[in-house]
Amino acid sequence: MISELSINEFHITLNEMTVEGTPSYKGSFFAFFTINFSNKSFYGYVSKSEFAISKNSNIKLVPFTIRGNYKKNGDKTEVDYEIQPIKFGNYWIKFMPISVLLISIFLFLLNINNKDFVNSQLIIFILFTLFFSIFANVDLYLKKKNFEKLFLKTLKINNI
Structure with missing residues (x-):
């Protein structure tokens, strides 16, 4: 350059x-x-x-x-x-949301036979952490590009 x-x-x-x-x-x-x-x-x-x-x-x-x-x-x-x-x-931003997502999926699978309110809260939490993990990785990419710019x-x- x-x-x-x-x-x-x-x-x-x-x-x-x-x-x-x-x-x-x-x-x-x-x-x-x-x-x-x-x-x-x-x-x-x-x-x-x-x-x-x-x-x-x-x-x-x-x-x-x-x-x-x-x-x-x-x-x-x-x-x-x-x-x-x-x-x-880098690892904290990338893998922390993914690890929280995996833990919440594991908790959901443990409570799959329980048909009460806990399952609906867990599903909302799983969707939230899935969104957050995607957002964190996109945000990391944008931070890198903006820093280079x-x-x-x-x-x-x-x-x-």
Whole structure:
């Protein structure tokens, strides 16, 4: 990918938009320790030729990091990056609703012979968790795409 910014502008812009820290903490169990009230878009580290960033958010965490490197390409900057999931946050969002769904189905199967109000509540709960698990996976996909769009737009990178 090619950024319209020169290598110095790219480095300065990325550095100004990044709060210094460990990017993998933002989408993990340790996110509480990364709370800050900065208006900067990214959280991570930037060096002379490499970077690792995650989205700087305190409430709606994005369990992905963008890791990459950049180098001079004429008067522009060549950027190679990769979006990687933060394992804890990614697995939590994907598999927690599915595990709740499986537990509720198991409870429903245990009470299948009981023809009282509990079964109807369990069916509603199963449908709710099924919807929530689908929503969580779609939301995870959208978080990843929006994070990548923010990165590309902020650093004026052409997605070629």
